[in-house]
Amino acid sequence: MILRILRFDSELDQASYYQEYDxxxxxxxxxxxxxxxxxxxNNLDSSLSFFSHSVCNxxxxxxxxxxxxxxxxxxxxHILGGEKVVIEPKKGTVIRDLVVK
Amino acid sequence: xxYQNVKQLRTxxxxxxxxxxxxxxxxxxxxxxxxxxxASKGKVGNSGNTIMIGGSYAMDGESAYHDYGIKEADPxxxxxxxxxxxxxxxxxxxxxxLVEQFxxxxxxxxxxxxxxxxxxxxxxxFGKPATWAxxxxxxxxxxxxxxxxxxxxxxxxxxxVVELIKKNDTIxxxxxxxxxxxxMIEINSKSVVLxxxxxxxxxxxxxxxxxTGDGIAMAFRAGAKxxxxxxLLFLLTALEPNEIKGSIMPVxxxxxxxxxxxxxxDGNEVVIPPELKAIEGKSELCKLIDLYYxxxxxxxxxxxxxxxxYFDFSDSTDEEINSMFEGLMDYYSNFYKKGYYxxxxxxxYRDIILKNRRIKVSMGNEYTLGGIVINEKMETSLKGLxxxxxxxxxxxxxxxxxxAVVEMMVQGYRAGVTAAEYAKGxxxxxxxxxxxxxxxxxxxxxxxxxxISAAIxxxxxxxxxxxxxxxxxxxxxxxxxxxxxxxxxxxxxSVSLHSKSKAYNFEWISAIQAKNRLQCAKLAAIMAKERxxxxxxxxxxxxxxxxxxxxxxxxxAELLEGQIVITSRSPIVTSYDLPIGQQKDYFSxxxxxxxxxxxxxxNEQGESV
Numbered sequence: 001m002i003l004r005i006l007r008f009d010s011e012l013d014q015a016s017y018y019q020e021y022d023x024x025x026x027x028x029x030x031x032x033x034x035x036x037x038x039x040x041x042n043n044l045d046s047s048l049s050f051f052s053h054s055v056c057n058x059x060x061x062x063x064x065x066x067x068x069x070x071x072x073x074x075x076x077x078h079i080l081g082g083e084k085v086v087i088e089p090k091k092g093t094v095i096r097d098l099v100v101k
Numbered sequence: 102x103x104y105q106n107v108k109q110l111r112t113x114x115x116x117x118x119x120x121x122x123x124x125x126x127x128x129x130x131x132x133x134x135x136x137x138x139x140a141s142k143g144k145v146g147n148s149g150n151t152i153m154i155g156g157s158y159a160m161d162g163e164s165a166y167h168d169y170g171i172k173e174a175d176p177x178x179x180x181x182x183x184x185x186x187x188x189x190x191x192x193x194x195x196x197x198x199l200v201e202q203f204x205x206x207x208x209x210x211x212x213x214x215x216x217x218x219x220x221x222x223x224x225x226x227f228g229k230p231a232t233w234a235x236x237x238x239x240x241x242x243x244x245x246x247x248x249x250x251x252x253x254x255x256x257x258x259x260x261x262v263v264e265l266i267k268k269n270d271t272i273x274x275x276x277x278x279x280x281x282x283x284x285m286i287e288i289n290s291k292s293v294v295l296x297x298x299x300x301x302x303x304x305x306x307x308x309x310x311x312x313t314g315d316g317i318a319m320a321f322r323a324g325a326k327x328x329x330x331x332x333l334l335f336l337l338t339a340l341e342p343n344e345i346k347g348s349i350m351p352v353x354x355x356x357x358x359x360x361x362x363x364x365x366x367d368g369n370e371v372v373i374p375p376e377l378k379a380i381e382g383k384s385e386l387c388k389l390i391d392l393y394y395x396x397x398x399x400x401x402x403x404x405x406x407x408x409x410x411y412f413d414f415s416d417s418t419d420e421e422i423n424s425m426f427e428g429l430m431d432y433y434s435n436f437y438k439k440g441y442y443x444x445x446x447x448x449x450y451r452d453i454i455l456k457n458r459r460i461k462v463s464m465g466n467e468y469t470l471g472g473i474v475i476n477e478k479m480e481t482s483l484k485g486l487x488x489x490x491x492x493x494x495x496x497x498x499x500x501x502x503x504x505a506v507v508e509m510m511v512q513g514y515r516a517g518v519t520a521a522e523y524a525k526g527x528x529x530x531x532x533x534x535x536x537x538x539x540x541x542x543x544x545x546x547x548x549x550x551x552x553i554s555a556a557i558x559x560x561x562x563x564x565x566x567x568x569x570x571x572x573x574x575x576x577x578x579x580x581x582x583x584x585x586x587x588x589x590x591x592x593x594x595s596v597s598l599h600s601k602s603k604a605y606n607f608e609w610i611s612a613i614q615a616k617n618r619l620q621c622a623k624l625a626a627i628m629a630k631e632r633x634x635x636x637x638x639x640x641x642x643x644x645x646x647x648x649x650x651x652x653x654x655x656x657x658a659e660l661l662e663g664q665i666v667i668t669s670r671s672p673i674v675t676s677y678d679l680p681i682g683q684q685k686d687y688f689s690x691x692x693x694x695x696x697x698x699x700x701x702x703x704n705e706q707g708e709s710v
Contacts, residue, residue: 011602030343041607042556047600052607053259053280054143055310057347059444060152060238063144077444079344095281096605 001025001080003036005048006088007097016094018086021045025080033068033075033087037098049097050075065090066098104533107540108279108286112138112255113524114517115275115290117262117316120149121509122296122490122516124244125210129517130294131253135524137517138288140257140277142297142311146245147238149298150468150491151509153309154237155349155443157228158506164208165231175230180204183503188677189694190385191498192637192647194329194655197675199496202477203503207511214510217250218243226435236436236443240506260286262315263613264539265293265323265486268532272323272485276539280610283603285543287536291524292485294516295320296509299469299491302566302622305407307338307347307465313614314621316492320473321620321660326482328657329494330471330621331628332638334501335392335572338465339445340409342453348445351412351462355381357432359425362413363395364459365403371395371410377688384695385502393640393687395464396572400642408571409463414454426451464572468505470497470638471625474657479516482659485523489516495655498672499637546609552595555612561589562619570625575643579630586623593619624665628656631667635687647690650682 001023008016021040025031031039034057037050051064057076064075067088092100114130116123119141130137139145161183165174184204188195215233218225223239235243248254259280266274266287274289300314321327337351354361363371371394381387399408414422426447433442440448454460472494479487490509497503553561569582593616598608634648635641654669672679685693 009600009602009604011604032344035343042560045599046554046556046608047602049605049607053261053311053610054148056152056443057306057310058153060236061144061147061309063147074444077344096602099281099605101281 001036001082002084003040004084004086005097007048008094009096010094011096027081031080033066033073033078033080033085034064036080037075049095049099051099104537104540106285107536108284109289110138110286111289111529112136113291114138114520115140115288115293116296116517117275117293118149118296118298118490119143119145119256119258120151120296120298120490121240121244121506122298122492122513123294124248125510125513126294126296126487126489126517126520127254128247128251129514130521131251133518133521135253135521137254138257138290139254140260140262140275140288142259142261142280142315143309144258145256146241146248148309149311150308150505151244152237152241153307154235154240154506155352157232157234158211158504159230159232160208160211160507161204162230168208169212171227171231173227173229178230185677186385186696187497187503189696190502191500193498193649193653193679194636194672195498196495196655196673197677198477198673199475201675202515203496203508203511206515207507210510210514211507214240214243214247217247221246224436234435239436257286261610261613263319263543265319266532266536266539267323267483268530268535270324270484271530272483273530273532276536276543278543278610281605283606283609285540287540289529289531291527291529292487292520294479294520295473295486295488295492296490296513296516297492299472300618300621301466301469302562302570302618302625303466304560304563304567305338305340305347305463305465307336307349307467314469314617315614316488317472318617318620320481320483320486320488321624321658323486324483324660325486326474326657326659327472327494327624328474328655329499329628330469330625330658331570331632331656332470332499333466333570333625334468334470334638335464336467337391338463338467339450340405340407340461340463342449345445345450347465348442349465349467350442350445350447350450353429353442354412357425357429360414360417360421362416364411364413365398366405367403368411368413369403370413371398374688376692380692380695386500386691386695389500389637389691390688392464392572392638396640399571400573405461407461407463408567409461411459412462413459415458419455422451422455468501469621470494470499470501471628475512477515478519479512480519485527487516487520489513499639543613546596546598546612547601547603549595549597552597553592554599555596555608555615558589558593558596558615559611559618562586562615562622565589566622570622570629573640573642574629575641576630579626582626583623583630586619586626589619590623624658627665627667628658631656640687645687646684647687648684649680650684653679653682
């Protein structure tokens with residue numbers, strides 16, 4: 001599965017850009033967006049930033065909201081399907097990648 | 102490094118943590134005249150294990166009935182029964198002064214929080230003897246209501262306190278990091294209250310990800326005593342399907358009388374002896390029986406992947422399975438969208454069972470009994486430092502039966518009072534040398550290169566913990582784990598960040614959390630190794646006896662000149678006589694000490710988490 005993620009670092013970048021990550025997972029794995037982002041952070045690219053510091057992982061706190069294929073979704077409850085998924089930050093001031101304040 | 106870049110703040114009382122312990126401490130501190138600042142790693146009232154509550158909280162039925170006029174309450178659950186059961190089911194190593202504080206002071210704060218919940222429009226559902234079931238978010242909102250009704254409390258949210266500042270053995274403030282901007286902050290305060298929660302060192306997670314033992318580890322580094330780190334509470338936790346992994350929904354199967362067999366990887370039934378099976382449903386100690394038997398399956402290599410077992414429903418029809426889940430969903434619909442537990446789909450879970458007739462379940466670590474040593478006023482062994490809630494130790498001994506939810510608020514409220522009183526007679530002090538050194542240490546993470554990554558450090562830590570301080574422990578695994586933890590400690594000294602940006606650099610935060618988790622896990626392994634017996638939640642396959650001759654003690658650790666020093670002492674006794682020293686087989690001990698309360702302590706649908 002390909003994750004196409006909009007990236008931006010307020011300290012380093014002039015403009016945002018998309019980066020694609022190829023993950024060895026399919027729909028049957030029932031990965032949530034959060035699982036996939038953790039997979040990237042742990043195995044592929046630990047510079048990718050997403051809400052990670054106070055995560056309930058069960059749709060309780062509502063803080064991991066992001067835009068998945070154009071729709072607002074909680075990363076921890078949205079189950080990934082299809083071949084390619086586009087992930088973008090929610091509205092607001094982007095601090096870094098998918099982290100918005 | 103120019104110290105001018107460090108933001109300077111000042112407050113009478115600094116509260117670290119935005120969950121139930123921190124919030125109640127802030128409220129009582131402010132009420133006692135202090136200016137209060139809360140520094141919370143997440144959002145105040147929406148972070149920590151407070152919002153993970155999946156159950157209930159309670160007061161004793163006697164107080165509910167007589168003092169609060171709740172006529173539906175069952176006064177048979179007296180203060181004395183509650184006091185005795187906490188000590189008995191904690192295998193007698195509770196400090197009884199702390200249990201007294203819990204029993205005596207909890208009815209008032211439990212009722213107060215219930216009123217805040219009403220004001221905030223949150224649903225708390227009453228059950229006998231005097232229990233209120235609610236969701237974690239509802240508890241968070243209730244506490245937040247109490248907070249905004251108080252004056253003189255400021256918050257710093259998404260700010261992680263990393264180290265305490267000390268001068269001449271007195272705590273005088275803390276250094277923190279603003280997680281979003283990466284800015285470092287020096288907070289000067291007359292006293293500090295830690296309400297930072299427990300630590301979770303395993304790969305299977307059922308708690309909030311901010312449970313990394315920060316408060317316990319920083320208090321220990323500052324010279325405070327910590328104790329009882331070997332006692333970790335495990336709770337049934339879903340392993341599949343992937344999106345529900347980590348949910349404690351299976352805990353409810355036991356309250357709702359679901360019919361299933363437990364089997365190992367190969368489908369062989371896990372047989373629990375009938376005399377032990379007989380106390381299931383009438384004793385709080387039955388959880389320990391599950392822990393032992395599931396742990397045995399796993400340690401014999403017969404568990405599923407992720408150290409699980411199967412709940413096998415092959416003897417039930419579709420109708421029976423549907424009916425069990427219907428009852429469960431009806432109950433959950435009091436607090437969650439119909440068909441859900443938190444945001445996890447109960448129907449998805451049921452459908453997997455209908456299809457496969459079995460589902461993989463494990464036990465996840467949801468609470469740590471160990472932590473900072475406190476007295477009944479929530480004073481730690483360091484002047485100016487107070488602690489409350491899960492980051493403390495001593496109330497529940499070797500096994501918790503009463504509510505952690507009550508512990509956080511009854512200790513939080515008391516800690517706030519004590520810290521405010523102390524602040525009245527204290528002055529602001531500085532230790533610029535120490536503050537500078539702390540800031541330099543944490544900024545130096547950005548200068549390392551070629552070292553271990555924070556992600557790998559956390560994974561290594563989890564692998565060591567999964568193997569050694571899990572359900573059933575033994576000397577050999579614990580020895581290996583202590584060596585492995587020490588090697589990882591060395592590697593962590595040169596932990597390297599791929600990104601040098603300070604804006605939301607989770608590698609940085611994660612590296613600091615790895616250090617704190619590792620500190621706590623290592624202390625757990627050392628104390629588990631030293632306790633050569635089985636007691637409460639600490640089970641040793643090589644020392645299966647409860648040994649009251651040698652181990653009716655609390656173990657304590659302290660950092661003296663950079664070395665970990667382990668000592669022990671008898672629990673503090675007020676009115677409950679300790680059992681006479683002898684060795685007894687673990688399960689004979691349980692059968693002998695089973696209080697036969699028929700779950701009087703909690704209604705069957707209201708176990709608290």
